[in-house]
Amino acid sequence: MTAASLPRAAAPVRLMNLKRLLRTVLPALSLILILLAIAWLNPRAISYFGFNLMLNLAIPIALATLAQMFVITINELDLSIGTFVGFVGCVTATWLREEPLLGIAVLAGGIAVYAGLGALIHLRNLPSIVVTLGMSFVWQGLAILTLPKPGGKAPDWLLTMMGLKPPFVPFPIIAAVLIAVVVHFGLMRSSYGAVLRGAGGNGQAIGRAGWSLLKTKIIMFGLAGVFGVLSGMALIGITTSADANIGNGYTLLSIAGVILGGGEFVGGRVSPIGAVIGALTLALAASPLLTFMHIPPDWQVGANGIILIVVLAARALLGRRGA
Amino acid sequence: MDRVKKLLATPWIWSFVGALLVWVAAIVFTRGYGAGGMLTAGLSLAVFMVIVGIGQMFVITLGPGNVDLSLPANIGLASAVAMKVMGGNDSMIAVGLVAALASGIAIGVANYGLIRLLRIPPIIATLSSSFIILSIDISYGRGLQIKPPPGFASFTNIQIFGLPILAILGVIFALICGIVLQRMIYGRSVLAIGQNMRAARLAGIPVERVRLITYALSGALGGVDGALLAGYFRGASVDIGNEYLLSSIAVVVIGGTSVAGGKANVPGIWGASLFLVLLLTMLNTFGVSAGVRLLLTGLIIVGVITAAGGQQVTR
Numbered sequence: 001m002t003a004a005s006l007p008r009a010a011a012p013v014r015l016m017n018l019k020r021l022l023r024t025v026l027p028a029l030s031l032i033l034i035l036l037a038i039a040w041l042n043p044r045a046i047s048y049f050g051f052n053l054m055l056n057l058a059i060p061i062a063l064a065t066l067a068q069m070f071v072i073t074i075n076e077l078d079l080s081i082g083t084f085v086g087f088v089g090c091v092t093a094t095w096l097r098e099e100p101l102l103g104i105a106v107l108a109g110g111i112a113v114y115a116g117l118g119a120l121i122h123l124r125n126l127p128s129i130v131v132t133l134g135m136s137f138v139w140q141g142l143a144i145l146t147l148p149k150p151g152g153k154a155p156d157w158l159l160t161m162m163g164l165k166p167p168f169v170p171f172p173i174i175a176a177v178l179i180a181v182v183v184h185f186g187l188m189r190s191s192y193g194a195v196l197r198g199a200g201g202n203g204q205a206i207g208r209a210g211w212s213l214l215k216t217k218i219i220m221f222g223l224a225g226v227f228g229v230l231s232g233m234a235l236i237g238i239t240t241s242a243d244a245n246i247g248n249g250y251t252l253l254s255i256a257g258v259i260l261g262g263g264e265f266v267g268g269r270v271s272p273i274g275a276v277i278g279a280l281t282l283a284l285a286a287s288p289l290l291t292f293m294h295i296p297p298d299w300q301v302g303a304n305g306i307i308l309i310v311v312l313a314a315r316a317l318l319g320r321r322g323a
Numbered sequence: 324m325d326r327v328k329k330l331l332a333t334p335w336i337w338s339f340v341g342a343l344l345v346w347v348a349a350i351v352f353t354r355g356y357g358a359g360g361m362l363t364a365g366l367s368l369a370v371f372m373v374i375v376g377i378g379q380m381f382v383i384t385l386g387p388g389n390v391d392l393s394l395p396a397n398i399g400l401a402s403a404v405a406m407k408v409m410g411g412n413d414s415m416i417a418v419g420l421v422a423a424l425a426s427g428i429a430i431g432v433a434n435y436g437l438i439r440l441l442r443i444p445p446i447i448a449t450l451s452s453s454f455i456i457l458s459i460d461i462s463y464g465r466g467l468q469i470k471p472p473p474g475f476a477s478f479t480n481i482q483i484f485g486l487p488i489l490a491i492l493g494v495i496f497a498l499i500c501g502i503v504l505q506r507m508i509y510g511r512s513v514l515a516i517g518q519n520m521r522a523a524r525l526a527g528i529p530v531e532r533v534r535l536i537t538y539a540l541s542g543a544l545g546g547v548d549g550a551l552l553a554g555y556f557r558g559a560s561v562d563i564g565n566e567y568l569l570s571s572i573a574v575v576v577i578g579g580t581s582v583a584g585g586k587a588n589v590p591g592i593w594g595a596s597l598f599l600v601l602l603l604t605m606l607n608t609f610g611v612s613a614g615v616r617l618l619l620t621g622l623i624i625v626g627v628i629t630a631a632g633g634q635q636v637t638r
Contacts (some may be wrong), residue, residue: 010597069516124629126628127576127628127630129576129582130573130577130624131628131629133569133573134620134621134628135578136569136621136627137569137620138617138618138622140615141619141621144617145615148612148614217604246634251528256450256451258442261446265388266387298458300458300459300464301455301457301461304451304452305452306455308447308454309437309441311637312441312448313443314440316442
C-alpha cells in the first residue's frame with residue numbers, strides 16, 4: 001500500500017470503528033432511551049424511590065441472565081434456568097428459613113447437579129437444549145414437592161439484605177453494577193476467563209492447547225447453577241414468599257437479556273455488562289414503562305415483544321458486515 | 324436375523340419401544356382394565372403433538388439456531404380465529420379451518436421476515452413474535468369461550484374400530500411428510516441446508532425460499548393444530564397451546580432428529596409423541612402427585628436422551 005492511498009482507506013475504517021462502537025454501546029443506549037421515555041412520561045419516577053420500585057425485580061432477572069450467559073458462552077442453551085430459579089425460591093422460603101443447614105445442603109446439591117449436567121452433556125455429546133428441557137420438568141416437579149401451595153417465608157437476613165436502603169444510590173443499581181463488574185473481570189479480564197470463552201469460540205483449539213474441555217463445561221454449568229441460586233434467593237428476598245411457578249418466565253427472559261446485551265448464541269461472544277444492561281432494560285420495559293404509557297393491559301406483552309424486535313433490528317442495521 | 328438387527332439400528336424404533344413399555348406398565352398396574360381406552364385417548368392426544376412436532380422438525384432440520392418458539396401462541400390464536408369464524412355453525416367449518424391455516428401461515432411468514440429482514444436470531448425472533456401474537460389473541464379472543472360447531476366437535480372425536488379418525492389422518496399426514504422430506508426437492512433442500520447452508524447455497528438451492536416455506540409450513544401446522552384442538556377440547560382458549568412449547572421440541576429430539584440440523588426423522592415423531600402421552604397417562608393411572616409426575620417425566624426424558632446418546636461430531 002502506498003502512502004498516497006492511506007488517507008483514502010482511513011475513512012471507511014473510521015466509519016467501521018464508529019459502527020462497532022455504536023454496536024457496543026447499543027445495549028446501554030436502549031436502556032437510556034427507555035429511561036428517557038419514563039422520565040418524559042412521568043418525571044417523578046426518576047427518583048430514589050422510583051428507581052427502587054421500578055428496578056426491584058431487576059436483580060433476580062440480571063442474575064438469571066448471567067447464569068444463562070455462562071451457558072451460552074460455551075455454545076449451549078439452558079431451558080431449565082427459570083424452573084431452577086423457582087425451585088431455589090421454594091427451598092429458600094421453606095428449608096433455608098426453618099433448617100438453614102439442610103437448606104444450604106439442598107442448594108449446594110442443586111449447583112452440583114448443574115455442574116454434573118455440564119459433564120454429562122460433554123461426555124455423552126448430548127444436545128443441551130433437550131437435557132435442560134428435561135431438567136426443567138425435574139426442577140418444576142421438585143419445586144411443587146417442596147412447596148405444594150404458594151407460601152413460605154424468606155429468611156429474615158435475606159429480607160433485610162434485599163430491603164437495604166443505602167444513601168443516595170438505590171440498592172438495585174448498586175447491586176447491578178457490582179454484579180456486572182465482578183463477572184466482567186472474572187470472565188473478560190482473567191486469563192482463565194479467556195480460556196472459558198475460547199471453549200465457545202473454538203473448542204478444538206482450546207482442547208489442542210491442552211486445556212480440559214470437560215472442565216470448562218463443568219465450570220460454566222456450575223457457575224450457571226451458582227447464579228441461578230443467587231437469582232432465586234434474591235427473588236424471594238423481594239417477594240418474601242414463594243410459589244412453584246414463580247421463576248417460569250425467567251428462562252425466556254434470560255435468553256432475551258443475553259441477546260439484548262450484545263451476546264451471540266455461538267462463538268463465545270458474550271458481554272457480562274451488556275447482559276446486566278439487557279436484563280435491566282427488560283425489567284424496565286416489562287411493566288412500569290408500559291403502565292406510564294397507558295398501553296392497555298392486553299397489549300403489554302405485545303409491547304415487550306415489539307421493544308425486543310426494535311432493539312435487535314437496530315443492532316442489525318448497525319451491521320455485522322463491519323465487525 | 325439381519326432384518327431384526329437392521330430394525331434395531333434404526334433410531335426411531337426406540338421411541339416406539341418406549342411407548343409400548345410405558346403402555347404395558349400402565350396396563351399391568353390396572354390389571355388390563357382400560358387398556359384399549361388408554362390407547363385410543365393416547366392416540367388422539369398424540370396427534371396434536373405429531374402435527375406441531377413435524378412443523379418443528381422441519382424448522383429444526385434447517386440447522387443450528389433454527390427453532391419456532393411461537394407455536395404455542397400461534398395455536399392459541401388459531402384456535403380463537405377458527406372458532407370465531409365458524410361461529411358454532413356447521414356450514415362454516417371449512418372456512419374456519421382455512422382461516423386458522425391462513426393465520427398460521429401469516430405468523431410463519433412474519434417470523435421469517437423478522438429473521439431475514441431484521442437479521443434477528445430465530446429463537447429471539449419467534450419468541451418476540453409470540454409475545455405479540457399473545458397480545459393479539461388476548462384482545463381478539465377477549466376471553467370468550469367460543470364453542471365449536473357440533474359437527475366439527477363430533478368429527479374430531481369420531482372413531483373407526485376404536486381408532487380415532489384424527490390418528491388415522493395423522494398417520495397419513497406423517498407418511499406424506501416422510502415422502503416430502505426424503506423424496507421431494509423441498510425436503511432434500513431442507514436437509515441440505517441443515518447440513519451446510521453455504522454448500523447448499525453454492526449448489527444452487529434457493530436457500531432463502533426454502534427457509535421461508537419452512538417457517539410458513541411450521542406456522543400453518545400450528546394453525547391447523549389450534550383449530551383441531553379447539554374442536555377436540557370443545558372451545559378455544561389463549562393457553563390451549565402452552566404445553567406444546569416444550570413438547571414440540573422434545574418429540575423432535577427424542578424421535579431421533581438431530582438438533583444440529585440436517586438429519587430428520589418423521590416416524591420418530593409419532594413414536595416420541597405416543598411415548599410422552601402414554602407416559603403421562605401411565606403416571607396418572609399410578610395416581611402420583613403433580614410434582615412426582617413432572618419429576619419423573621423430566622428424569623425419563625434426560626434418561627432416554629442419555630441412553631440414546633448424542634450424534635458423533637462430523638465437523
